[in-house]
Amino acid sequence: MRRTVLARRGARVVGVDRSRALIQSAEHAARTGTARFVLADVRALPLASGRFDGVVCNHSLNEMRDPRPALSEFARVLQPGGRLIVLMLHPCFYGGRDRSGRRFDLDSDRYFSTRRLEQRFSVSGLSSPAPTVLWMRPLEAWFSLLADTGFCVQRLREPRPPPRVAAEPWWHENFRKPLFLLLVAVRQPPK
Numbered sequence: 001m002r003r004t005v006l007a008r009r010g011a012r013v014v015g016v017d018r019s020r021a022l023i024q025s026a027e028h029a030a031r032t033g034t035a036r037f038v039l040a041d042v043r044a045l046p047l048a049s050g051r052f053d054g055v056v057c058n059h060s061l062n063e064m065r066d067p068r069p070a071l072s073e074f075a076r077v078l079q080p081g082g083r084l085i086v087l088m089l090h091p092c093f094y095g096g097r098d099r100s101g102r103r104f105d106l107d108s109d110r111y112f113s114t115r116r117l118e119q120r121f122s123v124s125g126l127s128s129p130a131p132t133v134l135w136m137r138p139l140e141a142w143f144s145l146l147a148d149t150g151f152c153v154q155r156l157r158e159p160r161p162p163p164r165v166a167a168e169p170w171w172h173e174n175f176r177k178p179l180f181l182l183l184v185a186v187r188q189p190p191k
């Protein structure tokens with residue numbers, strides 16, 4: 001959807017996902033316009049180097065046990081000064097849930113480890129048919145990964161619902177702590 005908005009504003013947009021269903025759904029939503037969608041792994045992007053001025057990675061890095069190859073690929077396709085925008089689960093607050101749905105307490109032992117979470121998501125009474133595997137790591141690990149792959153973090157934001165939405169029962173129940181982290185990082189010139 002966001003890619004479609006960018007395309008309508010004249011950007012030449014390429015959407016990438018390794019899920020055929022996601023690509024088909026994005027193509028259906030875009031229908032017309034300049035966005036194109038590619039079935040590929042972001043750890044090996046079928047795209048030329050240094051040709052993009054922005055990469056938006058929305059809720060995908062938490063699905064990777066090792067996000068470094070993906071970040072390296074984002075750096076490769078960006079021109080120097082290009083921006084990477086990453087939205088992810090908030091490493092400082094998102095503890096995950098056990099099989100019975102009970103929230104884990106995020107103490108310092110858990111926080112400073114690389115944690116594997118396996119859980120189903122439930123929204124509006126619908127539960128995902130298969131569990132999702134997520135990887136959580138501390139905030140300092142994300143900053144190190146970004147610096148090591150050629151980025152400098154320019155901005156950190158913590159998206160949250162507006163008060164009207166936050167008052168809705170689902171958000172009231174589930175948004176007890178900050179859930180999301182948005183980082184804007186600038187591709188540094190190669191040394």
Ligand SMILES: C[S@@+](CC[C@H](N)C(=O)[O-])C[C@H]1O[C@@H](n2cnc3c(N)ncnc32)[C@H](O)[C@@H]1O
Pocket residue numbers: 016017018019022040041042043057058059060063064
């Ligand atoms: C929570 S969904 C977010 C979907 C989409 N990015 C969006 O903005 O709506 C996570 C997506 O990451 C994709 N993904 C995970 N690892 C990937 C990889 N290595 N290469 C490409 N896509 C990947 C999954 O296929 C899944 O569609």
